[in-house]
Amino acid sequence: MRKFGYKTRSMAVKGKKLLEVEQLEVVFNTRDGEVKAVNKLDFSMQSGETLAIVGESGSGKSQTALAIMKLLAANGKTRGAARFYGRNLLEMTATEINEVRGEHIAMIFQDPTSSLNPYMTIEEQMLEVLMRHRKMSRKDARLRVLEMLTQVDIPDPERRIRQYPHEYSGGMQQRVLIAMGLLCQPELLIADEPTTALDVTVQDQIKRLMRELKEKFNTSILLITHDLGVVAGLADKVLVMYAGQLVESAPVDEIFYRPRHPYTAALLKAVPRLDQVGDYDMHPIPGNPPNLLKLPKGCAFRNRCEMAFDACAQMPEVREVAPGHKLRCFLDGGALK
Ligand SMILES: Nc1ncnc2c1ncn2[C@@H]1O[C@H](COP(=O)(O)OP(=O)(O)O)[C@@H](O)[C@H]1O
Numbered sequence: 001m002r003k004f005g006y007k008t009r010s011m012a013v014k015g016k017k018l019l020e021v022e023q024l025e026v027v028f029n030t031r032d033g034e035v036k037a038v039n040k041l042d043f044s045m046q047s048g049e050t051l052a053i054v055g056e057s058g059s060g061k062s063q064t065a066l067a068i069m070k071l072l073a074a075n076g077k078t079r080g081a082a083r084f085y086g087r088n089l090l091e092m093t094a095t096e097i098n099e100v101r102g103e104h105i106a107m108i109f110q111d112p113t114s115s116l117n118p119y120m121t122i123e124e125q126m127l128e129v130l131m132r133h134r135k136m137s138r139k140d141a142r143l144r145v146l147e148m149l150t151q152v153d154i155p156d157p158e159r160r161i162r163q164y165p166h167e168y169s170g171g172m173q174q175r176v177l178i179a180m181g182l183l184c185q186p187e188l189l190i191a192d193e194p195t196t197a198l199d200v201t202v203q204d205q206i207k208r209l210m211r212e213l214k215e216k217f218n219t220s221i222l223l224i225t226h227d228l229g230v231v232a233g234l235a236d237k238v239l240v241m242y243a244g245q246l247v248e249s250a251p252v253d254e255i256f257y258r259p260r261h262p263y264t265a266a267l268l269k270a271v272p273r274l275d276q277v278g279d280y281d282m283h284p285i286p287g288n289p290p291n292l293l294k295l296p297k298g299c300a301f302r303n304r305c306e307m308a309f310d311a312c313a314q315m316p317e318v319r320e321v322a323p324g325h326k327l328r329c330f331l332d333g334g335a336l337k
């Protein structure tokens, strides 16, 4: 039995509330004042579900994930709650959260190189995970590692397992990290820009792999990306963030076919169309996100919004405009596409 009460893996039944984030705030103390990187964020995930958090660079996506894992920089603090199967991760002791991180929630990052130890073979790094967290024998752990490398399509794992990270390409390193993250069969995989550092063909392979693993192991995925294009075919729900706040969240098809927030609509226009090869017609969003130290009063998107009107000088509250569809905007909500 686990120390802090996640008794069995059978808890990971499809449809059960896996993660509930309530009024999450991340505040950093800086020389210039307080920076609110995440502002009263609410979302939830069911077991087996994939939620994508999307937004431009600096919108608070990574800090949301780091806060949940209690991995914020020393000048950061959190408010609110992040309940994993009902237990608030933010209130856990170091020992408790370490156990969650090793066994129940795994995280992979944008840059695979910096997540692997350059001085250890892939075998040593992967065996360590199982021998430490699962107390497995070396022999059993090795079998499991080879099986997992096969699952992520590493060819000739018996030979490659003895190599060092620099002998792998970036795409292969990301496969190793996904395999390593899944070794202890976590209920939740947090993937922060997992394909951003890779070239387009490798991006597609990693996306396909994540989709397959999600089906095979029923792993829930919290996918963080600045690129809405990555989300299609992988996410069930999408949450769009702007300047630390939720601006829209909905099932993936609603976001793609019936976006209601002007920012979501602008992000969609910025995605290169799959059917266009070569010089495609991309529309980057004009202007920049606001400075978090000097947030303007009212809607944070106001200075870039083509639809802004007088009321937008006040901050719109989040409201539910259709079942499971939340919106922070005064427009009364016809689809914008
Ligand atoms: N250690 C820190 N000290 C002060 N501000 C920080 C710190 N880390 C992050 N931030 C602020 O948090 C904002 C959101 O960051 P982040 O979550 O990393 O954005 P992204 O959506 O690109 O992942 C950044 O724009 C930055 O202003």
Ligand code: SF4
Residues within 6 Å of the ligand: 261, 262, 263, 299, 300, 301, 302, 305, 306, 307, 308, 309, 312, 316, 328, 329, 330, 331
């Ligand atoms: S509240 Fe106003 S400024 Fe903000 S997104 Fe909606 S229309 Fe644009």
Ligand SMILES: [Mg+2]
Residues within 6 Å of the ligand: 061, 062, 063, 192
């Ligand atoms: Mg980030």
